Amino acid sequence: MVKMNRFIQFNDETVDAKTLLLYERLGRALSDTSFLALTERKLLEFQPKEGIISMSVFWRHRTEEVMHAGRLTDIYLLSMGYWKQFDIKRWILFTKKFSLHPLRKFTCELLLMLEEFRLTDAIIKSRPGTASAFDVRKDAYVSYYKNALPSNMQKSFLADALFSQLFIYLHEGMFSDSTIDWGPVNMDLIQSVLQSAYDSKSTEENIYIAERITGIIDGTIKKDLVHQYYSVGDSFTDENTTFHYHRGMADAEKGETEQKETIEEVFRSWHRENESESGVHLQYELEHGRSGKSDGSDAAPGNEEAEIEETGLGQSEGNDSNRWKDEDSESTQKRDGKLKAGKVFGKEHTNVIYAEQRVEITNEYDNRQKISTWREEQKPFVRSIVEEMKKRIELKEDSRRERLSKGRLSTKLTTMIIDERPKPFYRKNSPSIHLDAVFGLLVDGSASMIDKLDETKRAVLLFHDVLRELGIIHEISSYYEDAYNASKEVQPNGFDLMHTFTDRAKDSGLAIASFEANEDNRDGFAIRWMAKRLAARQERHKFLLLFSDGEPSAFGYDQNGILDTAEAVMETEKTGISVIHLFLSTDVPTDDQKDLFSMMFGNKTASSNSVENFTEQTLRILRKLLAIVIRHP
Template sequence: MVKLNRFIQFNDESVDVNKLLLYERVGMALADAPYIKLTERKLVEFQPKEGIISLSVFWRHRNEVVTHAGRLSDVYLLTAGFWKCFSVNDWLQFRQNYESHPLKKLAEQMLLLFEEFRLIDKIERSRPGTKRAFSIRRDVMLDYHHDQLTANRQQGFLADAFLNYLFQTIHAGSLSLQPLSWSFPMEQVQMLAMQATDARNTYDMVQLVHRIMFIVEGHIEKDLIRQYYAVGEAITEQNDVFHYHDGMRDAQLGDEETKDTIEELFRTWHRESERETGVHLQYELEHGRAGKGNGTDAVEGNDDAEIHEIGSGTSTGNEKESQAKPMKEEVLSQRPSDFKKAGHDFGKEHLHVIYKEHVLEAKTDSVTIEKLLKWREQQKPFVRSFIEEMKKRIEQKEEYKRTKLSKGRLSADLLTMVVDERPKPFYRKNKPSERLDAVFGLLVDGSASMMDKLDETKKAVLLFHDVLRQLAVQHEISSYYEDANHASKEMQPNVFDILHSFEKTTRDDGATILSLEANEDNRDGFAIRWMMKRLLNQNEKHKFLLVFSDGEPSAFGYDRNGIMDTRAAVMEAEKNGVSVIHLFLATDEPTEEQRALFAMMFGNKSAASTSVEEFSDQTLRILRKLLSIVISQ
């Protein structure tokens, strides 16, 4: 789980998770699509299969105002523009027409350039509040294309230089441009380009590009070197959201309604993926749902059906390369019903997660018992002192008074005996509560990186358990990890090893805690939501969720969005009344980059240890602060 220092520094950059979540919610609202995900890639683009829209890294390394406005303009353009007003059919037909053209890239990029211009104008007219962001975007992009124009002309990249000049023409006007010599009549091209202001839809822009290409194609020999737009890259077919058997394609297409916008492609994928919940479709290779079959014994899918067989395969793409292997023998020996499917209940990043809640068995060998007794003897003075301190605070707490009673303790304010006709100068204190109105959930990172600090972690968890057990405070402790060796794109097995459960508040599970082991990967956002749901089932007023970890999330396909998903899970928990506190278990002093990372994920409720010896001390400090809050309220 510890974040590695990458050789190339720009690959180690992190983004402000709170702002990305803000952009994502703005996008959801504008697109009226709560299922879309947002990420950051080289260029703005859509990925219908994954339900992802991507902002451009172009806006990084600029001042805060420009970065924020640029990213907002990306969101506006993608969700309020291309989402609803870009014709997929016209785009696909256009690409087909230029499939074998020597200037194919130039034609495609020119069309997207014109569509960007049309959609910005359309959005600004319908949503005046977007003008400031688009104004900043326009100024920055004009400077960029001006610089690129000079560089491309010097290097002889005529197609790129032409596209740079075209951008400046339609956004700044031809009169503001410096006259340049071209091998074709640029004045005629500029007159055509200005007609983009009158275009009403994608079809009009397609016709405009055809006319410009007719003029320039005989004068430009080499196609574009650079790529400026990627909006339509993932849209290759009208109905490519599923992979059909060749023999079924015609039948399928005949039953499908033509999808003319990106919004319809996304919604179709989302609608179909919603139908495909349940373990009966957990490892499906092909889709034949709409095809005609001769069988009459079809059975409706059941979400609660058991997994009778688990397939294996490979995954490629943005996820880390991994060969799905047969499950371990001990996993295969488990009943399939022991694994639950996360589905849509734990966040969009965990649709293919299956998980098991496993009560860890305590080791009873002599070495474990001897170590347990030794550690408890070392911690005994700290536990005793802490318990006495908390009990004293409870006793000294000024209880809420019930005043104006006919009998009880005499109040110091006796004016009521003179003023009131029927004076009631007595009061009573409420009876102090016999137990603290709080419940704790502790998640312990079970990833392989915990190996070198496992003993100190166990000591801190044992201290946490002994303090709450003696105060009779309900708590649950669980280790969490993902089976990295057998995770695939279709299935990511996760395990929760429960060390102590809510139902057994005063039970001594010290030996079970010492049985904790380090395993493989960690999926923090999923684990936080899992524990949050368990805490919300408890009746106590104060709910606390502690996370002991030693770095950032790391799991299959989770590297890119793990930080953002963890932050979203923390915000979700806080919104539901569960306070999330993080303790960074470090062997060394955390760096500023690490502190900033944890602040992004957990806000201001993140503490860090400077050495393994401080794990227990930090645990006591956290408990002291949280219990003080409970006692004072």
């Protein structure tokens, strides 16, 4: 099964995608940063190049209330505290100063502990409503460090033990009980220095406290921390916080350097750079220019009398000057006959290029035989649902609105006597000309579909035949990623179109029978692609169906696929397009699989117990959706 971006690969827990999305949006709102992404890691982390903040797995396997409150405090600290109030410049100078110190890890993590304490207080003062969540955080961490303290002493991890004790002192006061014999460590002096943390107002003041405490224990404790407790500052060094902008860069002179002061500035700088550098191209470091003078010392002089010896043709299809005028405003760009996804289809698919092509008809004779057999077997089902829908439409047409003040006079005139204000008139409803609906069907084209390909084709053919009989416009396409040619820079994807909106009532049975399985599947991208096509339609009811046999899996997508697919579904539903998922399985789906698909698709997911039930489930879904269309014309 696909997992989220974990700090260890053997962690077999799946992510609650919708909950994580809600936390992510909270982080974006608090930091006022629309591009911010959220993951879950071992410790609180910042990843500026990727635009990611990470809450800690520390809160897992606790009660719902504690887990929720703890995760909220992680987000508060990341997006409100460290985001604007942690001094990056002083942090880097501090880490350089202690880079060779024998207690380097202890000193750096002590500073981060002091900063967390200061920022917690600042957040509570600015937003008093967060106090209850931070109380939960304090209780959980104090309990954790109280349990760790004797264990570390027993193992002679003195630095870890002292670190635990200092955390307890900070949160419970300097007079909290301690049964530990610290021997030569001058704990009284350390406590007197630590008390200054209650009045600290900046990173600089906490640096002074951390340095003094390290000076007190220097020589007494010889071994550095064994465990890691904080990793907030690990991502910030001179290399990723100092940007060298050369001539041609906006608001900067050639060779001028600028070091960012806050985490927010670092993130925004990386985001701006990634915005301009993203896509399918060579990857450069940040230290490069956009314009400058070329070296023309070895240029050859021109000769206007020279003859043309060779001509070349580009791949341009007309005047592209307008298309390249504003790269960010364009949703797609052509590249070698393919389309570039860009950022319109989600941040996970920036380097995706894709092609839309008709399914090539293959094995025509054999496929015609198959289609004939399948249609003969499915004819009763098609006839049944079509007749049922037509009867419902007729009933809808014949129904009338009664008890009106004007219209046709009813034969039931008792209302003239009984009612104080009689309304003996009625009107017939206008007959429906057609069902005001459009369908888009996505079929998973990954390699895992090979063992159930014929059964899937039968279900798709049933879907196609029912909608054709009812005159409903629809589109059917398989989707896949070319795993063999996918790389970090380029991820080729394809959509094999079996039937398009413009085909209307055309019989596309041969195309359906000819589609084949390929490699990987990028579900979130495919959903956004089809949603964009449906959004351009004028019909009132829009449905997007997705037939798949597993979790999303593609290059660099296996870890984030669940979250991205859930986000794509939520985005699509907000536009008024209903997303329905059918899990195609040869076996009875497990509870874990059902839970996983519920995370991604909510309650609009169904599953079949065997391959023989694909068509039955397809029929059931169609019947429900068409009933909705008739009920709400």
